Amino acid sequence: MYTQALNQPETGPNAAEDAARLARFEARIDAEERIEPNDWMPEAYRRTLIRQISQHAHSEIVGMLPEGNWITRAPSLRRKAALLAKVQDEGGHGLYLYAAAETLGVTREELVAQLLSGRAKYSSIFNYPTLTWADIGAIGWLVDGAAIMNQIPLCRTSYGPYARAMIRICKEESFHQRQGYEIMLTLCRGTPEQKAMAQDALDRWWWPALMMFGPPDSESAHTAQSMRWKIKRFTNDELRQQFVDATVPQGHYLGLTFPDPELRFDPATGHWRFGAIDWEEFRRVLAGDGPCNRERLETRRRAHDEGAWVREAALAHAAKRRARAAAQKIAAE
Amino acid sequence: MTETPMPLWEVFIRARTGLAHRHVGSVHAADAEMALQAARDTYTRRGEGLSIWVVPSAAITASDPADKDMLFEPTASKPYRHPTFYTVPDEVGHM
Ligand SMILES: [Fe+2]
Ligand SMILES: [Fe+2]
Numbered sequence: 001m002y003t004q005a006l007n008q009p010e011t012g013p014n015a016a017e018d019a020a021r022l023a024r025f026e027a028r029i030d031a032e033e034r035i036e037p038n039d040w041m042p043e044a045y046r047r048t049l050i051r052q053i054s055q056h057a058h059s060e061i062v063g064m065l066p067e068g069n070w071i072t073r074a075p076s077l078r079r080k081a082a083l084l085a086k087v088q089d090e091g092g093h094g095l096y097l098y099a100a101a102e103t104l105g106v107t108r109e110e111l112v113a114q115l116l117s118g119r120a121k122y123s124s125i126f127n128y129p130t131l132t133w134a135d136i137g138a139i140g141w142l143v144d145g146a147a148i149m150n151q152i153p154l155c156r157t158s159y160g161p162y163a164r165a166m167i168r169i170c171k172e173e174s175f176h177q178r179q180g181y182e183i184m185l186t187l188c189r190g191t192p193e194q195k196a197m198a199q200d201a202l203d204r205w206w207w208p209a210l211m212m213f214g215p216p217d218s219e220s221a222h223t224a225q226s227m228r229w230k231i232k233r234f235t236n237d238e239l240r241q242q243f244v245d246a247t248v249p250q251g252h253y254l255g256l257t258f259p260d261p262e263l264r265f266d267p268a269t270g271h272w273r274f275g276a277i278d279w280e281e282f283r284r285v286l287a288g289d290g291p292c293n294r295e296r297l298e299t300r301r302r303a304h305d306e307g308a309w310v311r312e313a314a315l316a317h318a319a320k321r322r323a324r325a326a327a328q329k330i331a332a333e
Numbered sequence: 334m335t336e337t338p339m340p341l342w343e344v345f346i347r348a349r350t351g352l353a354h355r356h357v358g359s360v361h362a363a364d365a366e367m368a369l370q371a372a373r374d375t376y377t378r379r380g381e382g383l384s385i386w387v388v389p390s391a392a393i394t395a396s397d398p399a400d401k402d403m404l405f406e407p408t409a410s411k412p413y414r415h416p417t418f419y420t421v422p423d424e425v426g427h428m
Binding site for chain 1: 336337338339341358359360361362363364367374375378379395397398
């Protein structure tokens, strides 16, 4: 997203100089200044950002797969056009984010290789299958809803290119959630079978959606430092609670019930209290053992391999045209 | 990975006639023509622009943030470059 010409690694460690630079860097963070690609930054800040932004980018890209599964079977042209546009947006989000990560000195090829080799993580939610059309409604409403909750504070994250990418993404996400909720509403106002489909989708997606916010604060390895550097503005648990508070009334409006017998409104705090999350399941899915992990990665690998000849041909064509233009220039002189 | 890196391009978009092109992000593409197409798909899905420039990222020369003070600080000591530095009596009216 920005020229990388000056992003060279620091030469020769100098502890005293680094301490002074770190103090200046932290003062800028405290003053709500944005950090830009060519500014000095601590290596840990750079690494944290590369990890977080690229995981986010991978999630957008892998996230196209569960929904892509239903494009050809959307129940109407209106739904198909909306789903196509949404999936195309997710591809765009992946690209904005890869570009933001690249400003930190990592190449697109490295990032893609990390995803395809299974070394990089992406959001656990995309390892669940989309079994019925109602899942497309539930994903838009819950998964994009959770993503929005996460992403709005990131519009103020301390790294400039990441914040700018998030602003673009947030502008586009609202339609994703609304089209999903509209699908749920249509099903809930339809036949009993359609409403049962919507309920089944909510039953299957609710807990995985809550896991999207990541492990509880007590176990989150990166939260404290990320908050100090204003990469994150709210903790995982704070965002999860915000999501539950916003979403439960929307589900009740649909006439649906949540698959959580402990869910209840706490009038003292104004929050919806929810039951225990199965963190064992979260860790399993994240470690590669969810229902669709293997299929998702295989699909990405196949797409990458089958596209290789296109990338090679495009580069060869560009090289040929450059050579031809150079030869013509020489001939004309 | 032995794959040849795809060149990087910076993308500038004119939102409306009368406005300057503004940097919006970057794309990877084999050549300028494909960079334009990729920029169109990536950055103008909702009527964001009427014109696109793509520039090879390597062609941009950026100032070094370390030179920020040397380059930009001197203007802070030149208030006489601003209209408010000069006194014009109220009776003269708006100037
Ligand atoms: Fe997205
Ligand atoms: Fe989305």
